[in-house]
Amino acid sequence: MKTVVLKEFGEVNNFEFAEVDLPVIKSDEVLIRIMATAFNPLDYQMRKGLREKELMVGSILGVEFSGIIAQAGQDVKGFKIGDQVIACSIQKGSNGSYAEFIALSFHELVHKPENIDFEMAASIPVSGMTAWSCYNRMNYKADERIFINGASGGVGRFLILLLKHYKINNIVVTAGNPESINTLKELGILETNIIDYNSPDFEQLILKANQGKEFDHVVDLVGGEISETTARVLKINGNYLDVTFFGTQTTREILFDKAANILNIAVYAEIETNKFLRIITELIAADEITVPNVNVVGNLSAETVRKAHDLMERNHTRGKKLVMVNS
Structure with a gap:
């Protein structure tokens, strides 16, 4: 699968494109095709090697996303192939969300509200x-x-x-x-x-x-x-x-x-059961609150990741969550 990996801690030019093996799911996991991933200040703090690096599970960063279930393990409950989902994958997934796919336990998922698109949904979790x-x-x-x-x-x-x-x-x-x-x-x-x-x-x-x-x-x-x-x-x-x-x-x-x-x-101390995320998505699904506007920076690529990190660090997001899409 296509990914963007971090070669070493430091500046934005340390990101590069890479092809890696597709994750193999466990019995309680699903394989999710990532449709959109949101950028978070946690990301650039990890990239710089600050204390948040302890949350990293590998060289692929990214902690929140939306997507579609492509495979489901035999012990998965409440979710099936084709379901649209969102998640905060800190310390939980097979890799980060700067990728085409991620394997994740069904316990970490919530269903995407039908009244919003994937780009808006990716911006919700954190x-x-x-x-x-x-x-x-x-x-x-x-x-x-x-x-x-x-x-x-x-x-x-x-x-x-x-x-x-x-x-x-x-x-x-x-x-x-x-x-x-x-x-x-x-x-x-x-x-x-x-x-x-x-x-x-x-x-x-x-x-x-x-x-x-x-x-x-x-x-x-x-x-x-x-x-x-x-x-x-x-x-x-x-x-x-x-x-x-x-x-x-x-x-x-x-x-x-x-x-x-x-x-x-x-x-990340309170995401064990995704209780908070479920509350938020239920409010959105009921049209009781809206999702703030997002800025789609580009498609999955090292260039998009570099641009997003630069905008976040310079505080040039202009009040919008930055999102990357998988086309």
Whole structure:
């Protein structure tokens, strides 16, 4: 089968095209023809050899996809040849999703909602489950206020959709370019609650949008120095949802001084039964929430993978999940 493999840790030019043997399925596995694969920041962190490399199962990266079942083992239940499925394959599949096929246990699958295409479906697993974990663990109470740092990305958009679905509107967010601002406005965020992180008085504007008060919950989807601002606008004993693990030493000190509840959101810790993914797909299938727009970067090739990694690293995704298709 056709794949894109990583020769060694480092830059994007370390990806190359390769032909490898088709995976052989076990009795509880299915062989899936991958129709679309979504790119995730986890991917380039693996490529660089950062701590996420521990999640790698080989030289083929990619952790989320949609596809069609081509073969099914004798112990597979609830799925059959021809079914359209989606999955988050972290540590579970025969290989990553930068490939034509993958072997995976049926326990890791959910059926693709019929009302969306393969490209949109591929973008759901990591972003959708991470957003659900954020919503679920913040344990929101009536009239509490939420600040989301980096809301125009895949997780942020899904989280906004979920919060809006559950009638939660007390949301302040950040954005840094016109495309991201428009995306957030389309999701129902008030323009007065969208703060440009390029503003010199960034932190004061965030608090002003909350009537000068600190927030009950803050969600950090960015990391780095800007996470320090995210920590400073949190109230004493508030919830700090860390999705990146990229906060600074100063961030940790601020949160300690505020006696904050630090909620580490690591979706790969909670995918055993795909409960979260099933909840998300059921909401989508019922037209209760939509899927954020995607950007189809190209067909399965080393060139497409290099381009997608470059766009993610330079933060040039413009508020859209990047997707690669198998034609």
